[in-house]
Amino acid sequence: MRRNYFRKLEFKLDMLSLLPLDLLYFAVGFNSLLRAPRYFKIKTFLEFYNRFDQAAKSPHLIRVAKTMTYMVYLIHVETCGYYAVSVYEGIGSNKWVYNGEGNAYVRCFYLATKTSTSIGNNPTPTNTLEYVFMTVYWLSGVFVFALLIGQPCKVFRVGVVLVTSSDMVQLAHLASDS
Secondary structure: HHHHHHOOHHHHHHHHHHHOOOHHHHOOOOHHHHHHHHHHHHHHHHHHHHHHHHHOOOOHHHHHHHHHHHHHHHHHHHHHHHHHHHHHHHOOOOOOOOOOOOHHHHHHHHHHHHHHHOOOOOOOOOOOHHHHHHHHHHHHHHHHHHHHHHHHHHHHHHHHHHHHHHHHHHHHHHHOOO
């Protein structure tokens, strides 16, 4: 099993994601692109949830946790994007960008959460880049809603199928005994 893992692409991606590129910060300063190889661990992340889901007696909480993880990750990515656009345009340069007050991550995360959940009362974009960014933001908010609505439906549907399958097995067993 171990030899087989060492030959797979999965092993190579795991090794690539573990490269200590953060040490290059001392030479080039902070650059978030040096963290990019960490994305190669996504397959391991998905495999973790799939195996945990299969091993659990009642996987409903695991599926809810997976959905929440997707949602928080998406909001985190939006937070980083909003901050990056704010830096590109200039912190506090207009009413749409982050104004530089308070903790940057918390303030940007708050805006991303409001946008993703369609709470509204967001600052109005002032140029093309901001309009494009907010459009992508709102579309990802629709994706979050689809996740929030779709996951409970999936949990319910799987529960019904399992009950039905279990009942059929019991009925078949009773029929063979008589």
